[in-house]
Every structure is written in structure tokens, then in C-alpha cells.
Amino acid sequence: MESLRRNTQLILALDVTDVKNAIRVSKDTAEYVDAVKIGYPLVLGTGLGIINDICKFAPVIADFKVADIPNTDHLICSQAFEAGASAVIVHGFTGRDSVLECVRTAKKYEGDIFVVTEMSHPGAVEFMQPKALELASIAVECKASGVVAPATRPERVRQIRGVVENLTIISPGVGAQGGSAADAIRAGADHVIVGRSIYGSKTPGIEAEKIVKEIEKCR
Numbered sequence: 001m002e003s004l005r006r007n008t009q010l011i012l013a014l015d016v017t018d019v020k021n022a023i024r025v026s027k028d029t030a031e032y033v034d035a036v037k038i039g040y041p042l043v044l045g046t047g048l049g050i051i052n053d054i055c056k057f058a059p060v061i062a063d064f065k066v067a068d069i070p071n072t073d074h075l076i077c078s079q080a081f082e083a084g085a086s087a088v089i090v091h092g093f094t095g096r097d098s099v100l101e102c103v104r105t106a107k108k109y110e111g112d113i114f115v116v117t118e119m120s121h122p123g124a125v126e127f128m129q130p131k132a133l134e135l136a137s138i139a140v141e142c143k144a145s146g147v148v149a150p151a152t153r154p155e156r157v158r159q160i161r162g163v164v165e166n167l168t169i170i171s172p173g174v175g176a177q178g179g180s181a182a183d184a185i186r187a188g189a190d191h192v193i194v195g196r197s198i199y200g201s202k203t204p205g206i207e208a209e210k211i212v213k214e215i216e217k218c219r
């Protein structure tokens with residue numbers, strides 16, 4: 001793990017689409033988060049330069065769910081790291097060569113790669129769930145820093161933890177999707193990822209603090 005601190009164990013999913021809100025929420029929650037995850041909603045809404053703006057508050061994980069041929073994966077990851085991201089989230093279903101290329105690219109920037117295993121939404125049981133443990137072992141074989149595993153299914157986080165051993169598990173699905181931060185952490189997640197419950201609140205800092213306190217209680 002090159003970049004992700006393990007302090008509050010909370011990662012903010014910053015899925016707002018304008019600079020003003022992105023800065024407001026980041027500033028308000030900065031003391032409670034280990035990282036901010038930025039994906040297509042914010043980057044398409046504002047431009048790639050937003051990564052550098054948000055880096056001032058916390059390390060940025062670029063959630064681009066990279067899923068292409070190795071050369072294109074390399075180009076996408078390079079752009080994200082050049083823009084200031086500390087980590088990039090990639091898919092594993094494209095195969096080992098693609099994931100390896102992402103990990104190779106991340107090394108050049110001393111950055112991290114997280115591989116998606118099973119997603120947190122109901123539809124993930126159709127195609128991803130049957131392959132999730134294999135996707136987790138691809139992450140291990142390719143020496144990724146960690147995996148993304150579903151807080152909506154803590155029992156799956158536990159099973160994925162059994163495969164990835166000491167890799168970092170980051171876990172979305174807390175709050176708006178029905179998952180609990182404490183359950184995900186108890187099941188073996190290192191960090192929970194929370195979006196709408198925090199940025200959709202009038203007081204994002206207070207919401208973030210509540211989640212951090214919930215996590216502290218189960219340590």
C-alpha cells in the first residue's frame with residue numbers, strides 16, 4: 001500500500017457534479033476521511049483538474065473502473081495519476097494482462113490499484129458474484145494494493161477477505177444502499193466508502209463524524 005492512510009477508515013464518495021459543492025463537501029469532511037473517491041459524475045461534470053483541487057483535502061482515489069485492453073488501461077491510469085490521483089479503481093474481468101498493466105503503471109507513480117470484485121448493487125449477483133473470489137485472487141496474483149467488496153453483503157466481504165489476506169479492502173454500499181459501516185468493518189473491510197449519506201446531507205461533516213464514531217466503536 002503506497003498511499004492510503006488507515007486512520008478513520010472512511011472514504012468519501014464525492015459524486016456531486018460541480019466544483020462548488022465538491023469543494024464545500026471536501027472541506028467540511030476533510031478531518032474525518034482517509035481519502036476521497038472521485039468518479040465519472042464529478043470528472044465529467046467539471047474536468048480532470050478537479051482531482052488536483054480535491055487532493056488538497058485528502059488523497060484521491062480515481063474510480064474509473066478501468067476495463068479495457070492493456071494499452072488503453074495504461075493510458076487511462078497514467079492520466080489519472082498525472083492528474084494527482086493516489087489510486088485508481090479497475091475491473092478484473094478483463095483478465096490478468098489488463099490488471100497487470102494497471103499495476104505496472106501505478107508503480108511508476110507510487111500509486112495504488114484497487115480491483116473490483118463483487119459490486120454492491122442487486123444486479124451484481126447475476127454475473128459478478130459467481131466470479132468474485134476469482135477476481136479477488138487475480139488482484140492478489142497481480143500484486144494490486146487492494147479490492148473493492150460489497151458492504152451490502154458483509155458475508156461476501158468475509159469470504160473475499162479469506163482470499164486476499166492482507167490486501168486492503170475498500171467497501172461501498174453503506175447508508176443509501178442499505179449496508180452498515182460497522183458490519184462491513186467487522187467482516188474484514190479496512191475502509192468503508194460512503195457517498196449520498198454524506199454529500200446529500202445539509203451537514204456533511206456531522207454525518208461523516210457519525211460514521212467514524214460507529215467504526216471506532218467496533219475496533
Ligand code: 3DU
Nearest residue numbers: 013118119120172173176177194195196
Ligand atoms: O451509494 P453511495 O451514494 O454511498 O455511493 C457509493 C459509491 O461507491 C458510488 O460512487 C458508487 O459508484 C461506488 N461503488 C459502489 O457503490 C459499488 C461498487 O461495487 C463499486 C463502487
